[in-house]
Amino acid sequence: MAKRSLHTKIVGLTLSLSFFIILLLTIYFTYMNGKQIVEDRGRLALELSKTVSLMPTIIEAFETDNPSGTIQPVVEQIRQKTGAEFIVVGNKDGIRYSHPNETEIGKKMMGGDSQRALEKGEYYVSQARGSLGLSMRGKSPIFNEDGDIIGVVSVGFLVEDIENQVAKVLSKEVVISLLVLIASIVGSNLLSKSIRKDTLGLEPYEIANLYKEKNAVLHSVQEGILSVDQQGMITSMNQRAKSLLGIRGAVRHSKVDDLFPSHHLYEVLKTGEPKFDKEITWKEKTIIVSYTPIFDEKSVRGVVALFREKTEIEQMINALSEMKTYSEELRAQTHEFTNKLYALSGLLQLGEYEEAIIMIQGETSELQFQNQIVFQQIKDTKVQVILLGKLGKASEKKILFEIDSESYIEKLPEHINLSQLTLILGNIIDNAFEAVYGSNDPIVNFFATDLGEDIIFEISDNGTGISDEDLPVLFQRGFTSKDGENTRGYGLSNANKAVKELGGIIEVHNGKENTVFTVYLPKKV
Incomplete structure (x- = not known):
């Protein structure tokens, strides 16, 4: 119909x-x-x-x-x-x-x-x-x-x-009635045109559909969205914005001033010029906010604010960086195996068959041992991906990266995602690699178990260790023990933050012969 x-x-x-x-x-x-x-x-x-x-x-x-x-x-x-x-x-x-x-x-x-x-x-x-x-x-x-x-x-x-x-009186009344009816027709047409102008020519059912679509989009996006009118009264806010700002309950038609620092918002209302990527601190969170004005025919009618948590952006960047690192490590591993194949080809061409057999047997036994642990005892694909990448990187850097034969974990809980796991294991293992790189006998050990209520990861290295002065500030953002480098000092900080988000802890044991990082992640949130 x-x-x-x-x-x-x-x-x-x-x-x-x-x-x-x-x-x-x-x-x-x-x-x-x-x-x-x-x-x-x-x-x-x-x-x-x-x-x-x-x-x-x-x-x-x-x-x-x-x-x-x-x-x-x-x-x-x-x-x-x-x-x-x-x-x-x-x-x-x-x-x-x-x-x-x-x-x-x-x-x-x-x-x-x-x-x-x-x-x-x-x-x-x-x-x-x-x-x-x-x-x-x-x-x-x-x-x-x-x-x-x-x-x-x-x-x-x-x-x-x-x-x-009586008929004369009736005829007069009929004339008056017709004039009133004509006035009603003219008035209803003018009213219809006025309403259609206010609704931008949209029909009521089209406005209803747009409202439903707006709500669906508003609550499906990962960013927080808030809109206000000319007086700073909230007209809409999605659940993500409430979560970021720590707000509960209905806020429609409430003043925006008490919900978060809104001076940038009022500047946009006044000037009509958008502002992008403004940092605000609210309830111990650093939030990136972009403000876009809403215009009518003559002036600014309101403002839409888009919220993103800075830590989420950083995590995404770190995860992308880790993925890029794994890609490079896998390419390095491919390059190393190519070199070994060239060496094996040379031995065969020179007739050094015994040396070639010893080389093949050594590589095979090492790969079989590693693969047995990674693929049969480590049953979570996210951990497998990280370990395979680190094995390739260790091989390129001539570091012995040993995976403990007693390691065993089942598939990790769904609340532990790849980006968080990459920040934790990737940064701690890389830190261990850097600690032993260049030493005479560089060894990094990895152990994992899921017995009990926690998932435990242990990474140890035989590097130079951590000084007692550096231990208290080891996980502070921007701290690095490398002299003259101002682009480092974020790995362990990001790893510690990801562990805390999962409700876990990191322990550091600084021994005489090795340094041990132990991560405890609860299985249940």
Whole structure:
């Protein structure tokens, strides 16, 4: 079924209501006016008949030999002045003494509605058909000086004339009603155009669809989104923004000032110029905020703020960096194996078959041992990927990277993701490689187990160790023991932060012969 447009709905509803109301009012006022006209004519007829019945001339004429000669001229003059259709005066027997048509004088009054006046002396209004047609009549008895009823006065207005007057009133009301209906049509069209202008020409169902889509997009994105109007009142905020700002409950139509530092937001409202990647600190979080103004036809209507946590961006960068490092390490491993293949090819070409066999057996046994541990005892693919990359890097740097034969872990819980694991293991193992690089017999050992409630990773090296002065600041951001390098000092800090996010801890044991980093990650959050 096709959806009706807003214009059709507004015009249709307005016209229907207007027509219905106008019709009701027209019927009501026509009925009331018609009733009023009938009552007025009846009242006028009655008053005229009373007036004529009390005239001394009329009463005295009844005592003369020719009452009609006196009464007819008098009542005809009154009739012409008042606009009555007829004024008939009759005696007690209903014989006419006056009539607009003189030929009817002397004949009996018609209609049969004079008994109450002649017999009971009542004054009243009646409706009856006489010689001139159906009429509204005022009836009054005529009394002599002794109080006896000697005749009756009947003053009438034709019903046809009354109906014609009502029709004239109705025609005026119909004209007025049509003018009102036309005004309703014009007004509804103007209203429809005004509403469509405010809604940018969109239909209500299109606005509803946009609202649903906006909500779906608002709550599906990973960034926090907040929008405010010109007064700084919040118009929308997604759950991610609430999480980043530490807000609970509904905030719509609340002032933005108390929720987070909003001076940049008000600057954008004032100037209309966007601001990007502004750092704010709120509730021990460093948040990157971008502000974009919302414009209407003339001015800034509001601002949209986009929130991103700085640590998340850093983690993403670090994870990408680690992935790049693994890629380079795998290329190095490929390069090393290529060199070994060239060496093996040389031995075969020189006929040094025993040396070639020893070389193949050595490489095979070493690979089989490593692969057995990595693929059969380490059953989590994320850890496997990290270890394979580090094995290649160790081989290139001529470092003995040993994976303890007692290592064993099942698939890690879902809340431990690859980027976090890369930050933890990758940075600690790289730190161990750097500690032993260049020494006479560089060895780095790796051990992993998931027995108990925690997952434990242990990385040890036989490097130079860590000084007692450096231990307290080992995990501080920017700290490095390498002289003259200002681009380092973030690896162990990032690893420690990732461990804390997973609810774990890192322990450091600085022995005489080796340095041991032990990571404890709880299996349950």
